[in-house]
Amino acid sequence: MANLGRQRWINPRGLASSGTLMLLALLPLLLIIRSGYDGLDFRFHATSWLELHNAWIAHTWRPGWPGWAQWAHFGFGEPRFCFYPPLSLLIGGGLSFLMPFRAVPGVMAWLVLSLSGWSMYKAAESFVGREHRLSAAILYMLNPYLLLTVLTRYAIAEAWVQALLPLMFLYFFQAISERRLRAAGIAILLLAAGWLTDIPEAIAIFYAFNFLAIVLAVRQRSIRPLAMAALIGGAAIALAAFRLLPTLQEQAWISPQAFPRNLQSYMLFGKMDPDLRFGVWFDAVYIVLGVAIMLPAVRQIVRWDSAWHAPVISFVFLAGFAVFLNFTVSIPVWNVLPEFRLVQHPFRLLPLLSVGLIYTLFARGVSSTMRKLGVACLICGEFLALASLASPYFSLRQFHFRDNPSLRVQAAEWQGGYQGQREYVPAGVSSIQADPSHERDLAKQGAFATSDCNPTVLQLSPDEKMIRTDSLAPCTLTLNTFYYPFWKAYSEDGASLAISESHAGLIQAAVPGGLHEIRFEFVPASRLRAMSFIASLLMLVVLLSWTAMSEAHFRLRTQNR
Numbered sequence: 001m002a003n004l005g006r007q008r009w010i011n012p013r014g015l016a017s018s019g020t021l022m023l024l025a026l027l028p029l030l031l032i033i034r035s036g037y038d039g040l041d042f043r044f045h046a047t048s049w050l051e052l053h054n055a056w057i058a059h060t061w062r063p064g065w066p067g068w069a070q071w072a073h074f075g076f077g078e079p080r081f082c083f084y085p086p087l088s089l090l091i092g093g094g095l096s097f098l099m100p101f102r103a104v105p106g107v108m109a110w111l112v113l114s115l116s117g118w119s120m121y122k123a124a125e126s127f128v129g130r131e132h133r134l135s136a137a138i139l140y141m142l143n144p145y146l147l148l149t150v151l152t153r154y155a156i157a158e159a160w161v162q163a164l165l166p167l168m169f170l171y172f173f174q175a176i177s178e179r180r181l182r183a184a185g186i187a188i189l190l191l192a193a194g195w196l197t198d199i200p201e202a203i204a205i206f207y208a209f210n211f212l213a214i215v216l217a218v219r220q221r222s223i224r225p226l227a228m229a230a231l232i233g234g235a236a237i238a239l240a241a242f243r244l245l246p247t248l249q250e251q252a253w254i255s256p257q258a259f260p261r262n263l264q265s266y267m268l269f270g271k272m273d274p275d276l277r278f279g280v281w282f283d284a285v286y287i288v289l290g291v292a293i294m295l296p297a298v299r300q301i302v303r304w305d306s307a308w309h310a311p312v313i314s315f316v317f318l319a320g321f322a323v324f325l326n327f328t329v330s331i332p333v334w335n336v337l338p339e340f341r342l343v344q345h346p347f348r349l350l351p352l353l354s355v356g357l358i359y360t361l362f363a364r365g366v367s368s369t370m371r372k373l374g375v376a377c378l379i380c381g382e383f384l385a386l387a388s389l390a391s392p393y394f395s396l397r398q399f400h401f402r403d404n405p406s407l408r409v410q411a412a413e414w415q416g417g418y419q420g421q422r423e424y425v426p427a428g429v430s431s432i433q434a435d436p437s438h439e440r441d442l443a444k445q446g447a448f449a450t451s452d453c454n455p456t457v458l459q460l461s462p463d464e465k466m467i468r469t470d471s472l473a474p475c476t477l478t479l480n481t482f483y484y485p486f487w488k489a490y491s492e493d494g495a496s497l498a499i500s501e502s503h504a505g506l507i508q509a510a511v512p513g514g515l516h517e518i519r520f521e522f523v524p525a526s527r528l529r530a531m532s533f534i535a536s537l538l539m540l541v542v543l544l545s546w547t548a549m550s551e552a553h554f555r556l557r558t559q560n561r
Contacts, residue, residue, distance in 0.1 A: 021117035039154025052093030055462040067524035070462040072420030087197040088157035116163035117141030123166035128362035145350045157198040162351040176225040185547035191236035200343045242536040290357045293374040301365035319356030322349040429505030465520040478508040492517040
């Protein structure tokens with residue numbers, strides 16, 4: 001194996017390779033230019049960026065992050081920003097201020113692909129020969145599953161985590177195998193970034209890395225890899241606790257039952273849903289291709305050196321872990337592991353196969369012929385992936401690319417209301433009330449459902465609504481906005497008003513008689529949120545101090561040699 005020592009982050013050759021990767025990352029975007037933007041998750045991400053953009057313009061962020069998506073469910077709103085991890089949304093919302101909105105999705109895809117290539121280029125420095133680093137980076141950047149994630153599903157948050165996965169594995173492996181404190185600190189930061197970007201993918205990586213630590217602990221006959229893995233995993237969760245703990249507590253306030261639960265529909269040899277046929281077959285072909293490439297390569301490595309090295313064991317384990325959990329025989333594992341079903345779809349484990357496959361293919365002991373054959377197979381798989389995504393059948397019949405209006409038209413429509421996410425509908429809202437067609441009809445009535453308060457809208461912003469009422473007697477003001485516990489109501493003198501949930505799940509407030517200006521404010525604050533934020537901040541201070549001390553220790557040890 002190549003030297004696992006510390007390497008420079010920037011050098012002329014690395015800059016040239018980075019430029020090559022950034023240029024090659026533009027190639028998949030030609031498909032977007034040809035077919036337009038779309039994908040299963042595209043609407044969610046694009047509308048979230050628009051909501052953030054509007055919230056920041058209205059200066060209603062608290063602090064820097066809104067809680068309520070104003071135009072979801074055609075104006076009834078939803079608390080998506082209280083639950084969805086913030087990092088990818090922050091990047092998209094920030095880009096919307098730097099360029100036309102129609103360019104943001106393409107730039108996000110290009111950034112993800114570029115980062116994935118650079119991440120593998122940096123990580124491969126420790127596992128493969130220098131002459132193969134660029135090839136490994138290109139293959140990972142354009143691997144079929146990552147292309148499917150970005151171009152078809154547009155699960156851009158999941159793709160950001162995939163882009164960081166090679167670096168996560170590098171520093172996690174160095175920490176548990178070589179006991180490097182600096183590597184442990186970086187691994188904690190990267191894994192915390194994963195938790196703050198896409199929780200299902202972070203859960204998959206968390207379990208894969210911890211099972212890998214068990215394998216290496218058995219091999220080393222030592223408990224130290226397990227202790228280090230527990231330290232890294234626990235510290236990463238503590239660093240992201242300011243988002244994870246409130247999400248865990250407040251999920252009872254929404255409708256998580258809207259998530260799909262039928263795992264067999266997404267597994268190989270399971271009860272295949274006709275609507276999911278293409279995705280399952282795509283996963284099956286990729287798994288068969290990966291296994292067909294890895295097995296001969298591993299066989300050559302064993303013949304070259306029968307004493308399996310820890311990196312090779314890790315590569316094989318990551319790939320095997322991903323493949324096993326895509327078969328129906330693994331359902332008991334999905335049911336036993338705590339919160340593992342939140343991963344939702346077995347195909348979210350396939351990035352582990354991509355990393356293990358590419359590292360194994362370029363490991364020492366693999367013949368040049370075997371390596372070229374494997375690379376050729378992967379390239380064929382990538383071209384087949386692009387061809388299938390660009391085919392008229394897939395583009396037109398599955399996602400109706402060309403039938404959609406331009407993104408500019410869509411964005412204008414979304415700012416007047418759009419279909420929200422069922423899993424973020426507050427728990428008290430009936431299924432009829434949350435039906436998209438019913439929402440659209442009710443939204444046409446305006447900001448108020450029913451009221452004898454003679455209300456007039458003074459101001460509407462994402463997290464605040466100003467309403468003037470004029471009534472002779474006390475009345476009940478009901479808004480066409482879903483109720484959520486973080487909504488508060490105040491009179492013009494700052495006095496708090498009683499607020500409750502109507503039988504339809506809408507906000508209603510008891511208003512005294514007379515002329516009043518009522519302010520409804522969405523304030524996502526609680527004792528748990530405050531305590532978890534302080535805990536995460538303290539964890540960050542400890543981690544930065546620990547990393548600085550290990551850096552100083554490393555320099556001192558280097559000087560004494």
